[in-house]
Amino acid sequence: MPFDVGNDDELDLENLFSDIVIPDANMYIADENKAVELLAELIANKKNTSIRMKRKIEYKINKLFSLFSEVTIENKTELYNRFLDLCSRLSERQKIQKLQDKVVVSFGGKVSAGKSKFINTISGIEDKLPVDQKTTTAIPTYIIKARENQIHANSVYGYSTVISTEALNAMAHEFDTVYGIGFPAFADSIIIESKEYTLPDEIALLDTPGYTKYDDENNSRKVISDREKAFEQLSVSDYLIWLIDIDGGAITKDDILFIESLRIKTPILIVFTKADLKPESEIQQIIKVAKNTVKNTSISCFGITAYSANNKREYGAELISKFLDYTIKGTVRNNDILGEFKNVENEMRYSISKAGDESRKMAECLFFDISKSEKIMDVKSLTTLWGKANQNGYVIGKLLRQYDLIISEINQEISEFIKEGEKIQ
Structure with missing residues (x-):
């Protein structure tokens, strides 16, 4: 149908494009003052006692292990490092509070694998998670169920601030390009x-x-950095869904090497995204080939399926919902830091008790040998060893009681640390 140009032979552009809506510019990009305000929220010198409180907990941990400096305990160095690692993670206070008792399912894959759109669709949150993020601006983003919609940006300085959807979109996209600052x-x-x-x-x-x-x-430095960012987050995943753009037609050697390097202890689900780009017969062939490929690797695979976010449809045996049900029934909770503290405490206590039991058993055996020996020199040597073993058992028993007291103090410090975090958000 030809355009109605009117009597003046000119196009009525206003009428022609009346149904086209031009989106408003992001205020954090258009207004430098707003950009500064957003940055200030994340780097503000807010009242934050996290450093002081963390140091108190670290001091108690060091005090705890100094008690056993002269006592041989199984895995002592490993347990010490695990305690300190958990202590360093306490700065993620907001995550500890929000993720308690939750299983974290991570999504990995190459750039443009369609992760964000996939997550938006299967979780029902539609477009809340920014899609097509630049790798340089990508920040690990958790999505959870809540009574009210809210977005928290967790500062590297140990506190949390509420931001708008517009601020999140600016952080994910243009901010780095316009201002040269990565969040x-x-x-x-x-x-x-x-x-x-x-x-x-x-x-x-x-x-x-x-x-x-x-x-x-x-092989640029940026590519290496991108991979390190992804590896850092995915290697501590509870469960992993690995996404592959189906347009590539197969799971690649690079995908396999990356997944294997993560050493995930739980089975992973592999999903080919953008499945609407292929006919169903080709989709099934791609899945079949991928299954055969994975069989020849060290990957523990829950299954392989395909999904279209555009059509909100899975082309397979509903493996996505089955996998999510499987994760709920599992016991893996790497983000449950308080639970992990309890696990390390119990392992440490077991090692101390075991060392004490071994000393007491040695003392009993030596006492038996003393009572049966008829040689004076043997009795003298055995008595010396018996005295040391007996004394060691007594010392370890005493240290175990001190251990319980300090552990109680550490738990109290952690509890106060978490409560303090609730006040300063």
Whole structure:
């Protein structure tokens, strides 16, 4: 149908494009003052006692292990390092509070694998998670069920601030390009709370930075950094869903090597995304080939399926919902730091008790040998050894009681640390 140009032979552009809406510019990009305000929220010198409180906990841990400096305890160095590692993670206070008792399901894959759109669709939160993020601006982002919609940006300085969806979009996209500032330097993680979230409350989803293929032609420092970011987040996943753009037609050697390097202890689910780009017969053939490929690797695979976010449809045996049900029934909770503290405490206590039991058993055996020996010199030597073993058992028993007292103090410090975090958010 020809355009109605009117009597003046000119196009009525206003009428022609009347139904086209031009989106408003992001205020954090258009207004430098707003950009400064957003940055200030994440680097503000807010009242924060986290450093002082963390140091108190570290002091108690060092005091605890100094008690056993002269006592041989199984795995003492490993347990000490695990205590300190957990202590360092206490700065993730907001995550500890929000993710308690939840299983974290992470999503990995190459850049442009369609992670964010996939997560938005299967979780029911629609477009809350920014899609097509630049790797340089990608911040680990958790999505959880909540009564109200809210977004928390967790500062690297140990506190949390509420931000708007517009601020999140600016952080994910243009801010780095316009101002040359990447938010990963200031934000440790993002937590999106959504009342539209349709998955079980026990599940938290984690969108991680995509990684770029590494090869001889694409071996820049940036690519290495991208892979390190992805590896850091995914290697501590409770459960992992690995996404592959179906347009590539197969699971690649690079995918396999990256997954194997993560050493995930739980089975992973592999999903080919953008499945609407292929006919169903080809989709099934791609899945079949991928299954055969994975069989020849060290990957523990829950299953392989395909999904279209555009059509909200899975092309397979509903493996996505089955996998999520499987994660809920599991006992893996790497983000449950308080639970991990309890696990290390119990392991330490067991090692101390075991050392005490071994000393007492040795003393009993030596006492028996003394009572049966008829040689004076043997009795003298055995008595010396018996005295040391007996004394060692007594000392370890005493140290175990001191251990319980200090552990109680540490737990109290951690409890206060978490409560303090609730006040300063």
